[in-house]
Amino acid sequence: MITRNDVDQAAARIAGLTRQTPILEADSGTYPGPLWFKCEFMQHTGTFKARGALNRILATKERGELKPDVGVVVASGGNAGLANAYAAAQLGVPATVFVPETAPAVKVKKLEATGAMVIQAGVEYAVAYEAAVRHAAETGAVYCHAYDQPEIVAGAGTVGLELLEQLDGVDTVLVAVGGGGLMAGIAAAVEGRARVVAVEPETAPTLHSALAAGAPVDVAVSGIAADSLGARRIGEIAYAVAVRAGVESVLVSDADIVAARSELWGQYRLVVEHGAAAAFAALHSGAYVPGAGERVVVVLCGANTDPATL
Template sequence: MLATEPLPVGRADIETAYDRICGHVRQTPVISPGRGSFGLDLDLTLKLECLQHTGSFKPRGAFNSLMAANVPEAGVAAASGGNHGAAVAFAAARLGHRATIFVPEISSPVKIEKIRQAGAEVHIGGARYADAAEACAQFRAQTGAIDIHPYDTPTTIAGQGTVGLEWETEAPDLDTVLVAVGGGGLIAGVATWYQDRVKIVAVEPERSCCLKAAREAGRPVDVEVDGVAADSLGAKRVGDLVYRQAAAYVDEAVVVPDSAIESAEARLWRDLAIATEAGGATALAALLSGAYRPGPTERVGVLVCGANVDLTRLATLTP
């Protein structure tokens, strides 16, 4: 699809973001597990953003947002299911800023510990992300700390879009890329980088699918949030800016059940010794479940976007 009006983020913004943050984030690898891997007869590669600092793609947007902002003495505050909070805490510490992170009770202890290890102050409360966001907003109003939004600002989208910029240099001949969606900053950024040159497929859990709901309604709408990937992909509503970018550049959107996500986690661990959280395995689940069926000669790239999993849980999963 083509944009009909100027969009908040363009490819030049992603290039600027990459120049800004490249000394602070890792260039994560692309691997080719081989035709027949996971029982799939296709030309498949995996972009291992799970090897990024703090175990997810989130530091890209966090560094870009912080480095583009005037940060006050009160520092930064963020609400998060876990990965965004760890990224903001990590980036703030590297740049010499205070960070206060608000997380809901459903957040993984693994992710909460990562936030603490980065030196941030952590507040745990509320059943869902929306509760943590409300507490964070109250804190910012009282202290003057600035917000680092997890997905719906131009600097966040452009920062996450650097994944696409890297990916194209590492695997320049892809026909299609599959990207998991929570609030949508990652898919918006990656799709903006590739635009109409590569097919962009958004993948969401069936029980947390705000982009699917927005596409059906023609605008962002609230959805119920639940399921195995809720702590990383459980946004109640897709971002307004995200929706505009995705409406312009995302070609297809599919949903997958929790069982397929857990099977993808188990296959990545069993077959490749790659430990991923549920959100990190969601894009691969679209292939394993048949939610997305590529053509026989289609060259497909899958983004493995998060590694913050409790290994004791991972050991209980079966392909």
Template sequence: MAEVAEITRERIAAVAPRIRDHVRHTPVMRVDMADFGRPSRTVDLKLECLQHSGSFKVRGAFNNLLSQGVPDAGVIAASGGNHGAAVAYAAMKLGVKSSIFVPAVSPKSKTDRIRAYGADLVIGGDLYADALAASQALAEKTGARQIHAYDQVETLLGQGTLGQEIEEDLPEITTLLVAVGGGGLIGGIAAWYEGRVKIVAVEPEQAPTLNHALSAGKPVPSPAGGIAADSLAPKQVGDLMFAIARDHVAQSVLVADEDIRAAQKALWDTTRIATEPGGAAAFAALLSGRYVPDENERVAVLVCGANTNAVDFG
């Protein structure tokens, strides 16, 4: 696929200065797993949950808006919530009209944020796939530019800048745990690292899109449920990211909903970091023991989203 050849370490490096003034360089927190009731091990948490709009998604959103012209009709995006918030935020900052389609499962914390950024918000069906179809229909009618959440070159290049930033912050790591929905994040990061660190994909058991794709040898329709369905449950992973993941993602791990909820609670109780379910999924793999590092691994975990109103996880 010709487009996959465009998603390279060199192109990601070229994107970074384009979006640098529009995104935060998010911090790293070093923790001891003993504080979470697990065997002592130093782990670095990359807190992309503190990014503008509450997730990593603004990286791809700004790259889309800054790398290509925007028509008078503005931009359109379909999203479980985070991508929509990111596009709405970028559009607001750049003075561009935006229309955001979300499924009915999108939580109020995310739809409120989208509205606050001035976007036209449309509830487009029960699932992400429904919202995507509705957004595509309007884009064809109005001429607005569609910004895909994960299966678009500009999106993956933008998300790849997070891989570059992680390497700048943590050049010594050997392993990076990353949550997966449609795959734009892990695709961009894996394209940056090109196999130089072990990339571990983490997904909910009820939304195993990449796990099923790797088993099948291609993207395939998968279940789309669980507590992280608003951010980690597309119908299937993107074609662009799959070609990268097949070559550069070392392992796929599935976690249960109760693992994710426990990780949310542990992150809040121990570090006072509030995350949404999708944002805590990668840490859930480590906390639950679904992923057990070797003794000599130097592990980092990407905490990628914080769009939740919940603080007392009960």
């Protein structure tokens, strides 16, 4: 469980190491009330995840857990792997990234370009994850989870602190959910000042299913946003924060996500990945209907996509 205090500490810890990403106001009259886009896709490495990675590594250094010669280890061929490799490079420690043997060569090259040691293990993510955990146990490397560690979640939550500073008033924040780290961090940051609505693909409803079951449960994962919203289970931290903060979950279809992503490009010239477009899809499709005058922020959390697909 994390609170606003944890997010405040994260903000102080990573100050000067991350970008303050801009807020873009949507065209007036499009929705019942004011709408803004929090352009977090402009963060280092193209997603919000650099915030949590930096906070995690710095926090372990403060506690004396980080071995400078061994560094950190992560299992991810996607955004989390890239963010942690970047953060490690910025802080001058080594990073080892375990990826499945099926990871696209372009992603492997991108990871290697940060200076990370990339190790391919197994044909599924689960095998790479187990290999990374063993590596941490054997070497003493700090393990950086993609979304379910307090420092990772608190770092992600600094997005919420920023948007509160950038806007005079916010009623609702729409956030896409996979493992839930970003949602939980923002919910903790804005708790008592704004509410958070989680937006999930119908084909990967981790939080939606957990709220219905009363606890995190495994879900089948597929769909167009599975590369970034493909967690099979909501994080324990995310679930606890969602319940405490009264986070609502709404579902969107693949078609909704595609249409929202196209609208962001066509109307605003914003290039985002499908997972990021999911948050806007809730508004664009009518899955979430704001009240008259409701002040809404849509967090656009990632841009690691192929522009040719727009």
